[in-house]
Amino acid sequence: EKVEITKEQRALIKAILDAYNRHQIPQDVTKKLLQEQYSAEENFLLLTEVATSQVQVLVEFTKNIPGFLSLDREDQIALLKGSAVEAMFLRSAQVLSKKMPSGYTEVLEERIRKSGMSEEFMTPMFNFYKSIGELHMTQDEQALLTTITILTPDRPYVKSHEAVERLQETMLDVLRKLCVLQHPQEPQYFARLLGRLTELRTLHHYHVEMLTSWKTNDHKFTPLLCEIWDVQ
């Protein structure tokens, strides 16, 4: 049947895309990534700074998702805590799969590879980066997929499951239409995007172990990361 995006859905896409593009990591953080010397300690410190800055960017983005601020306050926190890692894996995949002229992505990738993370997490992480890169998502698809990840109703401690589900379904409907209209030659494209969300959950589980192994090697996190990731 003829798929068409309504006026309201176009407004929704615009609001989310504007929010997604407005929030970038501050220049001084990304400049450091290019300039500082290489060592496991320095790489870990820089990535901690990037992650902390990314969480702040994520909070601002989430506040601009239409309907999010109308959710129960405690549910807003539960959704942010539950989705932060997945949203950051998605964001890092989107950034790393873009070949930047400054050689920025290579530097970033190098620092991740040499940040004291064990091999067993490296492989699935870089496979994920590759699988996201192969999708060649448009900006609005990336922004909507991040929004859908944040609005996942079955995160721990979410009380009004239905309210979150309704909001997520609104976004899923828009993304489905976008995929049909923007990838007409790939009828399974939408399903492939949703398959990435499943992969994100696996990475989320790996991440909990990554944090534990960094903790045991006496690595320090910032207060914001400790709060959002329940690290003591």
Ligand SMILES: CC(C)c1onc(-c2c(Cl)cccc2Cl)c1COc1ccc2c(ccn2Cc2cccc(C(=O)O)c2)c1
């Ligand atoms: C605490 C720290 C060592 C850490 O623990 N787990 C991860 C971690 C890791 Cl190691 C991978 C994926 C997710 C997380 Cl939380 C990290 C490093 O976190 C990040 C977070 C975001 C990242 C990166 C790398 C790239 N990005 C995206 C990015 C970088 C620069 C600019 C912008 C932008 O939007 O302008 C976006 C690392």
